[in-house]
Amino acid sequence: MAGVYTCSDLHKGQKLLIDGAPWEITEFSFAKPGKGQAIYNCKLKNMLTGTTMSRSYRSGDKFDKPDLQQRDVTYSYDDGTAFVFTDDNFEEIRVSADVMGDNKYFLMDEMQVSALFFDDKVIGIELPKLVERKVIKVEPGVKGNTASGSVTKPATVEGGFQLAVPLFINEGDVIRIQTETGEYNDRISTR
Numbered sequence: 727m728a729g730v731y732t733c734s735d736l737h738k739g740q741k742l743l744i745d746g747a748p749w750e751i752t753e754f755s756f757a758k759p760g761k762g763q764a765i766y767n768c769k770l771k772n773m774l775t776g777t778t779m780s781r782s783y784r785s786g787d788k789f790d791k792p793d794l795q796q797r798d799v800t801y802s803y804d805d806g807t808a809f810v811f812t813d814d815n816f817e818e819i820r821v822s823a824d825v826m827g828d829n830k831y832f833l834m835d836e837m838q839v840s841a842l843f844f845d846d847k848v849i850g851i852e853l854p855k856l857v858e859r860k861v862i863k864v865e866p867g868v869k870g871n872t873a874s875g876s877v878t879k880p881a882t883v884e885g886g887f888q889l890a891v892p893l894f895i896n897e898g899d900v901i902r903i904q905t906e907t908g909e910y911n912d913r914i915s916t917r
Contacts, residue, residue, distance in 0.1 A: 737754055741791070796852075799819055828908060832859075858903075864895055883903070891910045
């Protein structure tokens with residue numbers, strides 16, 4: 727076993743081993759009733775299946791630490807059934823589309839990413855915080871169309887990802903995208 731946590735170790739983002747699976751705390755609150763033990767309320771997300779649950783714990787409860795390893799890997803290619811990465815030993819690591827999620831839209835050849843392993847299986851990929859992509863399709867902005875408060879328009883970037891961009895973005899512009907949220911960050915260059 728990798729170790730043990732107590733209730734005082736709990737916080738948002740903490741990872742716990744529950745029933746043999748790794749879970750991450752997505753929301754956390756602490757309540758101390760007038761009498762009795764403190765209550766730790768947690769919303770948890772299963773890192774393997776994505777399912778969520780709520781649990782309450784009391785002071786004195788103990789939790790196992792999941793045996794998670796993080797390794798830097800390099801993206802190589804998509805073989806149609808999995809995304810293939812290599813590690814420092816040039817060993818191929820195959821990651822399913824389910825594990826990749828929307829991160830697949832941001833991959834570039836030779837991109838360095840961080841892979842999270844549980845039981846020698848990749849359960850998550852962490853990309854750089856920002857990626858640069860060329861806008862390949864965007865609707866023209868209509869001047870004066872800001873009365874509704876909406877000052878964005880839909881755009882598609884290299885890789886097929888779609889997002890909302892400001893009206894001044896045109897096809898051929900290179901923009902920076904936040905990989906965690908999939909939101910527009912800024913424009914790097916114009917066509």
